[in-house]
Amino acid sequence: MVRQPSVAAQNRPPLTRERIIEAALHIVDGQGLGRLTMRRLGDALQVEAMAIYHHMPRGKEELLDGLVSHVAVFPARPPAGEDWRRALREWATAYRARLTAHSGVLPLVVTRRNPAALSDTAASLREILRRAGLPEGAAADGAHALLGYVIGQTALELRGPSPGEPPTDWDARFTAGLELILTGLSSRARRP
Amino acid sequence: MVRQPSVAAQNRPPLTRERIIEAALHIVDGQGLGRLTMRRLGDALQVEAMAIYHHMPRGKEELLDGLVSHVAVFPARPPAGEDWRRALREWATAYRARLTAHSGVLPLVVTRRNPAALSDTAASLREILRRAGLPEGAAADGAHALLGYVIGQTALELRGPSPGEPPTDWDARFTAGLELILTGLSSRARRP
DNA sequence: ACCCGTGCCTTTACGCAGTAAGGTGCAGTC
DNA sequence: GACTGCACCTTACTGCGTAAAGGCACGGGT
Structure with a gap:
């Protein structure tokens, strides 16, 4: 039997900048900006909050900038x-x-x-x-x-x-x- | 010697909604919105942070609403x-x-x-x-x-x-x- | 076969935030 | 002089962002 990488073994697609921003947008749309926290975002992605920092070194700043770009570029x-x-x-x-x-x-x-x-x-x-x-x-x-x-x-x-x-x-x-x-x-x- | 009320004994005018909002505006103008915290605001007014809640029961929400009214009514x-x-x-x-x-x-x-x-x-x-x-x-x-x-x-x-x-x-x-x-x-x- | 990076994620821990709950001391009234 | 209410303080709790370090599976060189 072929051993899957551990991430896939948890039945979860790997983290990407894009997936992170989409999940964040989903939280903001559904619950409001005030409820967007790194921990909640981690939960939504089935990941510990700190995992996000690997893809966004500047943390929440970078996340919010990403949201702005995602919505405002039009x-x-x-x-x-x-x-x-x-x-x-x-x-x-x-x-x-x-x-x-x-x-x-x-x-x-x-x-x-x-x-x-x-x-x-x-x-x-x-x-x-x-x-x-x-x-x-x-x-x-x-x-x-x-x-x-x-x-x-x-x-x-x-x-x-x-x-x-x-x-x-x-x-x-x-x-x-x-x-x-x-x-x-x-x-x-x-x-x- | 006439005993002053404790508040005056500390050489500090009593707290008012108005004084609180003005101090908050001063912090925001000088250091930015992100640095406006209840504790810092308390320091600026020479008061413990929780004293503010006596004049603004809704806490920071009420404070921010007060700032908006103070600036935007024109x-x-x-x-x-x-x-x-x-x-x-x-x-x-x-x-x-x-x-x-x-x-x-x-x-x-x-x-x-x-x-x-x-x-x-x-x-x-x-x-x-x-x-x-x-x-x-x-x-x-x-x-x-x-x-x-x-x-x-x-x-x-x-x-x-x-x-x-x-x-x-x-x-x-x-x-x-x-x-x-x-x-x-x-x-x-x-x-x- | 072994080692050793490298990439991705977790664990732990720190400082700061807002604020609920209850306490303290003074002023004025009766 | 006991009572009441106002103004402020003390303590403590939860949740936040994130620094630092650890683990763990993979891939490639030897």
Whole structure:
């Protein structure tokens, strides 16, 4: 009989960075960021907590950075035709959906100094605006305005409803605010 | 000799909610959110950590909520004349300045379910837009768009510079994005 | 056949966090 | 002068992140 390596003998796939991050995301989505601890994460992976450090030497810092990258890296796809507004609307809607799907990670996205995670996304937006006819600087500013708006508005939404106020249609509100920015961008584009 | 109460005998003003929050804010501003602990806060107030719980029964939760209220409540002043755009610009600039002055608290503003802290601010913006001639719903949407933008953009700024990219003039970028939204709002106001 | 790294995981232990529970001393009231 | 309540302290518990060291199976050189 062929002897399996000890890890496989415990009926458990070997640890990977990817598996660790997925398990962490599962905990955060299901129980909240506050319940993500190294020990619990170890339990979820059927491993002692310290085993994680072999794959992530920087420990929890590295884990949280990994979560941010996993959720926040989300570049926009360039428009098929001329309709750059449509492309931006689609990106914004999808990005908001992703952030709300992993709402526990949003504080990390906002907080952590992990610029690389957002710079890809910002670059894709900038490129779309540049091709729409905005000057270089205006395109970069517009890209960050969009990114800031989507993140900020989603954060406001996830803070929960103010008691004593009429319930809000956050979908409609998000779209309305987005159109404000798109209107402003249109007035600065080559083809307004 | 008149015997002073023990508290005064230690040359220390009595504990108050206000003094506690101010000391906490001082720690966060000076050393970062991560270094705000109940024990350190107690030291700063020359008091044992557990004394704080007498004034804040919900402990650290209540303390953090207090910090958010202290920083994030910042209603806009209505315009002196007709120039609502100017009033909004002034509010946005001042609010951003306040957030960057207490950058350690921003993660809490974004994260914590403390809706009351922002609803006053949002209401003041909504009122300005309503008087500028926007319909009720559009005014509320616009107010949240502004709030979301300012918070989101400021959060992006405080994440720090992406290495390998040209240094950003965040003041100019903030203003540029703000003008995008103001342009969009103007096209929907009674007096565009 | 033996040895010895190397990779992956476990064991143990330390310091610091938040806070529950109960104690202490003073001020004011009756 | 006993009683009551406020403000603060003492002690102790659980859980956290992680440094340090140990074990253990594999693979390859000799």
